[in-house]
Amino acid sequence: MAETVLELRGVRKRYGGGASPLVEVLHGIDLTLVAGDFVALVGPSGSGKSTLLNLVGLLETPSEGEIWLASEPVHHASDAARTALRNRYLGFVFQFHHLLPAFTAEENVLMPVLAGHGRISPADRERARALLARTGLAAHAHKRPLQLSGGQQQRVAIVRALMNRPRLVLADEPTGNLDSHTAHDVFALLRELNREEGIAFLIVTHDPALAARCDRQVHLQDGRLLPPARADAPGG
Template identity: 50%
Template sequence: MNLISVKHVNKYFLQPAKMQVLNDVSFEIEKGKFVAITGKSGSGKSTLLYLLSTMDTAFEGSIRINQEEMQGKSNPWLADFRNHHIGFVFQFHYLLPEFSVLKNVMLPALKLRRYSSSEIEHRANELLKLLGVADQAHKRASLLSGGQQQRVAIARALINEPLIIMGDEPTGNLDSHNAAVVFDLFKKLSAENGQTILMVTHDEDIAKRSDRTIHLTDGKIDEVHLG
């Protein structure tokens, strides 16, 4: 089943002058696949990911996710859709520095209210354990190393059991060991949980080991292949 369907998407930046960033982009992604989005800086890959994440709604064409059309939806509807279906990992962690690691991970689930507070805390601790940072749970997020903070950000993205996990260079600031840990975790989530992974990356090894690679050049898809 296709979880994501993109048809004839065009995207323009209007400042300082009108410039086309994505040009007639079309593709489909099946549920449970690990997909790498690659291309040189400025090729449009991060712009495409932000459109797919529903955080950028100014585009032409059609983006359907889980059978829902994203074009024309209100911001409150899109925010609710993201909370239920999409976990996002940025290159920079964007943790709240004054909160504990545990609270940072719990926040999206507390907002969604799918589980009780005690169940959310349990789930958050299990994710921190999975990512090797359970011993940091009660520290302020600002006291962790960069690699630890990124793993906490990944736990936060996973807390609501999203259908889709999106990452914009999520291993870009990690050393090779931690990057491999993160990749193996994402691979496991797609293989065992049926979660769909979309990752913008410059890492050729990650691209080669993904289920599928979508390569962009100057805003156009010029290569799609199986990993």
Template identity: 50%
Template structure:
């Protein structure tokens, strides 16, 4: 299998005044094409920090993150942004949709930011994906007019519209009830399979993690054995 993302000996330390906190310690991780990985851990274990580093939203104190054979550490913020937009999709617990824009506009936004896709084509791709996530009847609705599950479906469509090789999901069902959470994860897994996209998800929910190809346990910033 081809490697999409490789993290080598990742350490993250925050210095705040006289307080020095090591959040992540010596983490290695490889994500292969089409793979579905769940990182499980309680609040404060370092899951979100790790995801930010892997997605190039922050840089490690030491260690390296490689995306498609290029080291993110050696890039400036503009270059990392271009890599994110080209290769990655992001889904968060709180959808982070733009409230003033419709579902179509929110989903089309990543394509328009590339400045390579005409507006009409970007909108059509957004419509196609929104229909695939069951929101063909809600295309012109704004986030405030959608339910929590519907907003997360829009967020999934937005993450996948650029056909990324890897989707990073931070507690993507954490803000939903059990039935909606199961539905959303099932939809995400189905789209991931059909679009041949890798998925790296952080969650505290072991029942969702069990649906992944590989489960990893993060505890106090270190990998631990995953005990069922």
């Protein structure tokens, strides 16, 4: 049986309080991902996708409910503990690449290793260079972000997310800044690493074609997960 990488149990998120009325954005979310899952999170704008991604990414805490990451309860973790858990278990690819402009592509890719372990080994450098080569960036490894195109910068961010062999990668429109050919190649790389290393992916996307290429789609609407569509439903 595949290892459970992520489990949400009755997760709710509210904002406001005091002089402002409470607004509940997520209403009792239950979600489980196991090693090797490749899941698209889809839904209209304002449905709560970003809030859910922030909770899973330990950037926010739930108002109610439980979040378990690699069998560890993280919903009441301290700030320091959440930081350590992010470095250990998670990789991130957001809409904006957040590369550090003073460092080269290779140095940016190695940042999660430095943050998590305090040093960079020859094996770490070898993995970084191999991943950059597999995304067509070998010749650009020693360039700084401003010397790269937008698509190249996003590919560096994707490689950085995979550097620590995370259990789970959270991706927000991971190919949104890439041309169709490069997007296809990057998606193929994500799938390859997903299958070879058992990394689970939760991908927020508005692209129906990309969502359809994932193993499973999770639909969020008005802060609630919709039940899976039945295969025998009309039009299904």
